[in-house]
Amino acid sequence: MVLRIRQLGVARLGVVLVLALTVGVQAQNAGQESTLLSRIRRLTVEGRRSGEGYWAPDGKSLVFQSEREPGNPFYQIYTLDLATGDTTRVSPGYGKTTCAFIRPGSDQILFASTHHDPKSKQYQQEELDFRASGKERRYSWDYDTEYDIYARAGRTGALTRLTNVRGYDAEASYSPDGQWIVFTSMRDAYNRALSPAEQKQVALDPSYFGEIYIMRADGSGQKRLTSVPGYDGGPFFSPDGTRIVWRRFDEQGLIANVWTMKLDGTDQRQITNFGSMSWAPYIHPSGAYILFASNKLGFENFELYMTDIEGTKEPVRVTYSDGFDGLPVPSPDGRRLTWTSTRSGGSEGQIFLAEWNHQAALAALKAAPPRTNPPAR
Amino acid sequence: MTQRLLLFVAAALLMAAPAFTQTPPPSKTRAHVEVLASDRLEGRMAGSPGERLAGDYIAAQLARIGARPLPGHRDMFESFEFTAGSHDGGSRLSIAVGGGPGLDFDVPEVQALSFSDDGDVSGPVVFAGYGLVVPESQGYAYDSYATLDVKDKVVVVLRYFPEDADQPTRAILARYSDLRYKAMAARQRGARAIIVVTGPRSPNAGLTIPMSFDTAIAGSGIPALSMTGAVADALFAGAARRAGTAVPSLRDIQQQLDSGNPHVAGFTLPGITVTLKAAVIRERQRARNVVAYLPAAGGTSRLTKPWVAIGAHYDHLGRGGLGSSLASKEEAGGIHHGADDNASGTAATLAIAQTLSKEKHRRNVLIALWSAEEIGLIGSNAFITTPPVPLDQIAAYVNFDMVGRMQNNRLVVEATGTSPVWSRVLERANVAAGFDLILQPDPYQPTDVASFNQAGVVSLSFTTGSHADYHKPSDTADKIDYEDLDRIADLASAIVRSIADTDAAPAFTKVDQPTTTRSSLAGVRVTTGTIPDYATEVKGLLLGGVTGGGPAEKAGLTKGDIVIEIAGQTIANIYDYTYALELLKIDVPVKVVYLRGAERRETMLTPAARR
Ligand SMILES: [Zn+2]
Ligand SMILES: [Zn+2]
Numbered sequence: 011m012v013l014r015i016r017q018l019g020v021a022r023l024g025v026v027l028v029l030a031l032t033v034g035v036q037a038q039n040a041g042q043e044s045t046l047l048s049r050i051r052r053l054t055v056e057g058r059r060s061g062e063g064y065w066a067p068d069g070k071s072l073v074f075q076s077e078r079e080p081g082n083p084f085y086q087i088y089t090l091d092l093a094t095g096d097t098t099r100v101s102p103g104y105g106k107t108t109c110a111f112i113r114p115g116s117d118q119i120l121f122a123s124t125h126h127d128p129k130s131k132q133y134q135q136e137e138l139d140f141r142a143s144g145k146e147r148r149y150s151w152d153y154d155t156e157y158d159i160y161a162r163a164g165r166t167g168a169l170t171r172l173t174n175v176r177g178y179d180a181e182a183s184y185s186p187d188g189q190w191i192v193f194t195s196m197r198d199a200y201n202r203a204l205s206p207a208e209q210k211q212v213a214l215d216p217s218y219f220g221e222i223y224i225m226r227a228d229g230s231g232q233k234r235l236t237s238v239p240g241y242d243g244g245p246f247f248s249p250d251g252t253r254i255v256w257r258r259f260d261e262q263g264l265i266a267n268v269w270t271m272k273l274d275g276t277d278q279r280q281i282t283n284f285g286s287m288s289w290a291p292y293i294h295p296s297g298a299y300i301l302f303a304s305n306k307l308g309f310e311n312f313e314l315y316m317t318d319i320e321g322t323k324e325p326v327r328v329t330y331s332d333g334f335d336g337l338p339v340p341s342p343d344g345r346r347l348t349w350t351s352t353r354s355g356g357s358e359g360q361i362f363l364a365e366w367n368h369q370a371a372l373a374a375l376k377a378a379p380p381r382t383n384p385p386a387r
Numbered sequence: 388m389t390q391r392l393l394l395f396v397a398a399a400l401l402m403a404a405p406a407f408t409q410t411p412p413p414s415k416t417r418a419h420v421e422v423l424a425s426d427r428l429e430g431r432m433a434g435s436p437g438e439r440l441a442g443d444y445i446a447a448q449l450a451r452i453g454a455r456p457l458p459g460h461r462d463m464f465e466s467f468e469f470t471a472g473s474h475d476g477g478s479r480l481s482i483a484v485g486g487g488p489g490l491d492f493d494v495p496e497v498q499a500l501s502f503s504d505d506g507d508v509s510g511p512v513v514f515a516g517y518g519l520v521v522p523e524s525q526g527y528a529y530d531s532y533a534t535l536d537v538k539d540k541v542v543v544v545l546r547y548f549p550e551d552a553d554q555p556t557r558a559i560l561a562r563y564s565d566l567r568y569k570a571m572a573a574r575q576r577g578a579r580a581i582i583v584v585t586g587p588r589s590p591n592a593g594l595t596i597p598m599s600f601d602t603a604i605a606g607s608g609i610p611a612l613s614m615t616g617a618v619a620d621a622l623f624a625g626a627a628r629r630a631g632t633a634v635p636s637l638r639d640i641q642q643q644l645d646s647g648n649p650h651v652a653g654f655t656l657p658g659i660t661v662t663l664k665a666a667v668i669r670e671r672q673r674a675r676n677v678v679a680y681l682p683a684a685g686g687t688s689r690l691t692k693p694w695v696a697i698g699a700h701y702d703h704l705g706r707g708g709l710g711s712s713l714a715s716k717e718e719a720g721g722i723h724h725g726a727d728d729n730a731s732g733t734a735a736t737l738a739i740a741q742t743l744s745k746e747k748h749r750r751n752v753l754i755a756l757w758s759a760e761e762i763g764l765i766g767s768n769a770f771i772t773t774p775p776v777p778l779d780q781i782a783a784y785v786n787f788d789m790v791g792r793m794q795n796n797r798l799v800v801e802a803t804g805t806s807p808v809w810s811r812v813l814e815r816a817n818v819a820a821g822f823d824l825i826l827q828p829d830p831y832q833p834t835d836v837a838s839f840n841q842a843g844v845v846s847l848s849f850t851t852g853s854h855a856d857y858h859k860p861s862d863t864a865d866k867i868d869y870e871d872l873d874r875i876a877d878l879a880s881a882i883v884r885s886i887a888d889t890d891a892a893p894a895f896t897k898v899d900q901p902t903t904t905r906s907s908l909a910g911v912r913v914t915t916g917t918i919p920d921y922a923t924e925v926k927g928l929l930l931g932g933v934t935g936g937g938p939a940e941k942a943g944l945t946k947g948d949i950v951i952e953i954a955g956q957t958i959a960n961i962y963d964y965t966y967a968l969e970l971l972k973i974d975v976p977v978k979v980v981y982l983r984g985a986e987r988r989e990t991m992l993t994p995a996a997r998r
Contacts, residue, residue, distance in 0.1 A: 049821060052817075052823055055811075055814035056810040056811045094818075096815065354824075355825075362823075
């Protein structure tokens with residue numbers, strides 16, 4: 011074994027040298043990434059785009075969203091069996107869907123969907139026609155007010171509608187015990203009388219009204235946890251189930267930071283103050299640190315970072331590749347990482363998978379300097 | 388820690404290691420690569436003894452795993468002919484002044500150019516300077532024939548281009564100084580033959596021109612010789628004597644031309660008649676593809692395409708004599724081991740065949756190891772031209788070329804655009820294999836997959852990419868990453884398995900060729916959308932295919948047509964064609980004359996801009 015590893019080491023060094031001759035910058039980057047990530051590979055290949063890959067609690071499969079079937083230009087939800095490579099669609103196949111999550115201790119999978127909207131198929135055709143026209147769109151994500159959260163039973167495939175209000179309900183995830191769901195809703199923009207300024211805001215960008223909500227796994231007991239102007243979204247439970255991590259945008263929607271809070275919405279703590287769009291946080295199963303994405307290095311250049319759970323250290327950069335890297339999700343055993351990236355080219359993301367070096371991550375965080383800009387408490 | 392302590396620790400670990408670990412399974416590919424890239428096989432140049440040994444080894448390995456010769460074939464060897472080089476076959480030149488007796492020269496004072504047509508020719512002589520013709524499109528007028536009538540005459544020209552011209556002028560002239568182009572220019576003006584001399588003011592002064600390796604098989608349509616400076620002197624002295632003038636030295640004549648001034652003209656050599664014979668012996672050699680198959684487990688009668696094919700080229704550059712070697716001066720002439728290129732692909736193919744031989748599959752698995760890839764995909768083209776298995780019965784072809792040097796877990800998959808099934812098949816198989824796949828839809832690659840794509844066969848090609856040892860003697864077996872090579876074989880086995888066992892054959896998608904056609908001239912600005920067949924000997928330009936949606940396809944041209952004239956330029960070979968491209972203008976239709984079978988046809992073709 012020693013011999014094999016040593017040979018491998020030599021081979022890799024040779025490779026790095028060759029690359030340095032041909033594509034110097036990339037080689038260096040691959041070298042920097044390799045402290046934390048190894049065996050990086052593109053996991054999804056089929057279709058125009060894929061993203062948001064979340065692990066099953068046993069680590070044997072993933073659920074993800076992908077645009078890969080002719081006739082529907084919107085995401086549908088698929089599971090990927092990591093032993094066989096089989097993919098299976100678990101969403102209705104029409105309408106828009108997003109943000110799936112597998113329920114611990116159950117065969118249920120939740121996701122947000124608009125398929126109940128009678129205009130679903132019309133929208134699909136309109137989007138296809140729009141693309142065929144070759145025109146460019148300014149915004150790529152719309153917050154369709156029809157999005158509601160569904161849970162799908164694994165055996166029967168039966169769908170249970172968990173939310174049923176006007177306004178985008180999505181970005182949902184289960185608690186580690188499978189009893190709770192935390193999610194994002196923009197219902198606040200539609201369930202009360204708005205001021206003229208607010209009405210303008212809804213027309214411009216309803217995500218301003220995005221807030222974090224919690225409910226039981228059957229959809230009962232829906233309760234709002236945040237009430238600050240600006241898009242609060244992307245919530246996940248901590249591995250011990252006692253806290254929620256999410257990202258909070260400022261009112262302009264340009265700066266975002268990672269926050270944590272208790273399940274009742276109290277003890278809200280700002281973890282990052284990175285002066286950029288820091289979002290898509292996910293806590294490593296060890297509970298020791300938070301992985302997230304940020305465009306610290308340039309508006310369109312998202313990279314993965316991590317910071318300790320209390321946010322006392324300056325974030326440590328994880329990825330060093332051209333293009334977008336975001337939506338990091340560690341495996342339940344903490345030894346692998348999936349994320350969404352455009353590193354293989356093009357503007358549309360695909361899901362990548364790598365081995366994650368937890369010990370190196372702990373060491374890098376230990377060595378990181380204290381945070382330069384502690385937010386005021 | 389000191390060096391010694393380190394060594395001690397390493398040794399201790401080494402001894403302890405077997406106690407903790409299972410020995411890794413033996414590599415499925417290593418032994419193959421080590422044999423094929425060994426010194427004994429001398430770089431496996433097509434047609435060489437080393438290539439024969441390699442072919443024998445491969446056939447023995449295939450027999451060992453139970454692969455069989457194709458139905459109706461006695462053995463696994465499919466041999467084909469190709470041009471491996473040329474030498475002079477007794478060229479001569481006789482110079483007669485007035486009616487007097489001739490002054491005779493033969494090899495080595497005169498020698499055929501490698502692209503010469505054979506022939507016996509006699510006629511008066513015209514000196515045409517450098518014999519250069521720059522197309523008008525270049526915005527620089529230079530025509531050595533502007534004031535000369537060379538019809539039915541023998542043309543004498545200088546090699547290269549004006550030596551003292553300024554740099555921009557040289558840059559233009561250099562591009563038209565190729566001897567094939569000069570020969571074509573003379574031929575198109577009705578000359579009977581062309582004789583080239585290397586001027587006293589040029590490099591290689593006075594020397595004849597070596598007969599280069601020239602895989603483009605067809606001649607230039609005109610007898611073409613080179614002569615020494617001494618022969619040229621005799622020619623010019625005879626002319627001077629006849630005219631009763633002082634003998635102008637070739638040096639003086641060249642010096643006048645060397646300024647690059649386009650108005651310095653050539654002249655007729657008065658009273659001189661030359662009689663010449665040009666003879667080229669092209670060395671036709673035979674090389675061998677090794678082709679075998681694993682029979683399907685049951686009947687294949689219900690399958691429309693009962694075959695799936697895998698393959699790789701096993702030939703390499705020998706000692707690098709053919710021009711595609713990238714060896715440094717110090718390494719030149721050494722054995723080009725070709726461990727990565729393409730012992731690695733050959734080994735992967737054998738490993739996959741071995742894996743599949745132990746399983747039952749619904750399709751026959753065709754296994755092909757190509758020769759003469761390095762000199763122009765000749766082996767795979769021979770297969771496509773006379774397919775031992777009908778091509779429309781092959782569900783897919785999976786190719787391997789240079790798969791032994793993995794960098795950062797990256798595996799490049801080419802030709803993925805040839806079928807919509809590939810993304811799904813690759814995604815599924817790669818979940819277990821775990822490569823960072825880089826997909827390239829383009830099947831127009833410089834490897835055998837191009838031959839299959841042009842034949843309309845769904846195809847796929849794997850490579851780990853180029854590296855510092857590419858086409859050098861230093862591409863050796865010890866540098867191959869066998870662990871990852873085995874992983875590639877496993878991934879590809881899964882892919883072939885899925886094609887072999889799925890009822891429906893993958894649908895073929897024609898991929899438009901990126902508009903960088905292979906052209907020997909940089910700066911050609913138009914494209915005709917033709918894909919020349921470089922390997923087959925014809926007079927004219929044989930089309931190996933046409934680019935989807937390109938000008939040629941729109942003009943109704945198709946694979947197998949032989950283009951013999953474009954825009955009034957006769958086309959004897961690929962070189963004529965390349966030069967003719969220079970004359971075309973974007974969006975200006977031109978007449979194309981071509982042969983379809985025995986029938987002569989005409990069409991209009993509108994060239995498009997290259998991207
Ligand atoms: Zn090759
Ligand atoms: Zn090669």
